[in-house]
Amino acid sequence: MNLKRYRVNNIKEALKFIKRDLGPDALIVSTRQVKEGKGAFGMFGKKMLEVTAAPGEKKNPSVASKVTTKKALESYRGGKDSVEDTFADTFMRPQKNSALPVADQTRNIMLPIQKELQGIQLTLGDLSSQPNALDKHLVGELKNELGEMRHMIHVLASRSGNLSDPDIPENLLLLYQQMKFSGLEEKFARRLVMEAERNLNGDDLENFAYVKIFLARMLMKIIKITRGLEGVKSSQRILALLGPTGVGKTTTVVKIAAEQMRKHKRKVALISVDTNNRSSSEQLRAFAKLIKAPFSTVKEKAELNRLINSYEDYDSIIIDTEGFSQRNDEQLFEMREIFDERGRIQNSLVLSATSKDVDMIEVTRKFGCMPIDSIIFTKLDESATYGSLFNHAIRFKKPLSYLTLGQKVPEDLEVASRERLVDLLLNISGK
Ligand SMILES: Nc1nc2c(ncn2[C@@H]2O[C@H](COP(=O)(O)OP(=O)(O)OP(=O)(O)O)[C@@H](O)[C@H]2O)c(=O)[nH]1
Ligand SMILES: [Mg+2]
Known part of the structure; x- marks a missing residue:
């Protein structure tokens, strides 16, 4: 896929470049906030938006059609589009193995969703702080996708039989899943998110990056090293x-x-x-x-x-x-x-x-x-x-x-x- 990646200050700037390079039908494939510069995790670097885009169908017929969470959900439920061909393909190359154990199938679905959701949340935050840059259509689409993903995460969380309390703040649920899929034992992941929930207020919990750093700090306290x-x-x-x-x-x-x-x-x-x-x-x-x-x-x-x-x-x-x-x-x-x-x-x-x-x-x-x-x-x-x-x-x-x-x-x-x-x-x- 002919993807192009831009590091920009805001979505308006990205849209300008995307239109210029990839034409009016270009699709935004993913967005995420990144830090440029040095420091632990690049935490003190300049905040930038990284936008990945693909040419639209008219310009290049070989490009996969716009990927939606709906399609991913369909494919997970056995619909006609396979996950490999659609949603996950944008972010990671999943293994073509139809006999994957349930946990692996879930992981293949969840990891790209987590990344996508994180990107959308960040972009929405960015857009809402710059009302003039809003492309109404884009914002509407992002909000729809966000809603679908929220639903899907709760469905998958309840399927996995672990932390699925609908009252768990969404960002914590996402990070809980990410840690669990990375092999962290469920009880440890649960303990961490419970601790974070106790310590963070409502506003903090809305901010994905903040919650993630909070968990990172807790983990850093747990780990011992000898240098x-x-x-x-x-x-x-x-x-x-x-x-x-x-x-x-x-x-x-x-x-x-x-x-x-x-x-x-x-x-x-x-x-x-x-x-x-x-x-x-x-x-x-x-x-x-x-x-x-x-x-x-x-x-x-x-x-x-x-x-x-x-x-x-x-x-x-x-x-x-x-x-x-x-x-x-x-x-x-x-x-x-x-x-x-x-x-x-x-x-x-x-x-x-x-x-x-x-x-x-x-x-x-x-x-x-x-x-x-x-x-x-x-x-x-x-x-x-x-x-x-x-x-x-x-x-x-x-x-x-x-x-x-x-x-x-x-x-x-x-x-x-x-x-x-x-x-x-x-x-x-x-x-
Ligand atoms: N991919 C990978 N291979 C490694 C790494 N460290 C060692 N190996 C390989 O693992 C194999 C075994 O390494 P050794 O250092 O002989 O292991 P050992 O523990 O001394 O083995 P014994 O003395 O037989 O108990 C070798 O082929 C190494 O090249 C690593 O970090 N990554
Ligand atoms: Mg040896």
Whole structure:
């Protein structure tokens, strides 16, 4: 679809450009308020309106006809237009899978609706503050769509069997759905919106962006972080990565070692704890050679302590461990013998963001036989939603230290920040 996007001060300006570029039959596909400039979530940037438009049918017959929520509703109820072809197509490419589970079908419907509704609300706000710019027809249409969507959201909310109280302010209901569809556990999402409802007055609740920021602030208060290795008080930073097989421990050790050397100009030593002679440390050995860092493999605690003592001149010591199943009690016991002390070594549990909540709970409980100081979430790039990170953080109250977002070494590593995590859930930056 030949879409054009404009960043403008108001809708009047947008209409001028749209008419000029796409002709009188052009269709406004979406609108949203954005901030240009810097600051957390770009919160302090200049407020702009982003309008996406498509040429009208007369100009380009291949363009899909004007998409309405009515059509989306029809298709959800099994009408002749499929969601893929109409409403959702404008915003996101849904998967062509007719056998999707109900929750996924609902998500495919709800996410674009939420975005659309947010855009319409913002545009209406913008229009009403500038009565001269009103194109009466456009405003009428937007109001109709808003009404249809309100209805649809309540229908879908009641279908999903969760928070569907018609008295819940609409913006909160929308954000509740967004959080739930992002994988945040229902009871946590419910608690957040209830808290927001208690604390915000009627006017505030009418303002979608305000409500969203309010929720973001609450979430930011809940999440604990360590700022990577920077939160470690002692002058020598010793970090051990523990966790199940294949979650990305060794790759992350390499990334952190590179971060410590390059960014912080620290002297780094590497250790691999391999109690079962699996020789899984070859990747790390090669990397250590490359960066000219000392590297050794150890099997038991006394050996590890001796080695750490011999590295007293090194600023950061990063320890890789062999992965094993959380159900392998024997190996858990062996590892606990080595990493049972609190203090000198920071133990980080590595979890993949692609794991199911229930598995993360089991892993965290089992590995919790050792003192766990922080959590590293890997493979965020392979996950479509991030609610499970919050579920985990709320449930276990463990601080997050790093996030990894790909296989590239050393680039795909981020020090976990509250802003980033909340943005993953609520998409405040609109990226
Ligand atoms: N997509 C993606 N892949 C990753 C990420 N981190 C690691 N991987 C990949 O995951 C696979 C396993 O990574 P490893 O670092 O060997 O995992 P491990 O936890 O050390 O595995 P074991 O030592 O066998 O327990 C490799 O193919 C990595 O490239 C990430 O953030 N995103
Ligand atoms: Mg490994």
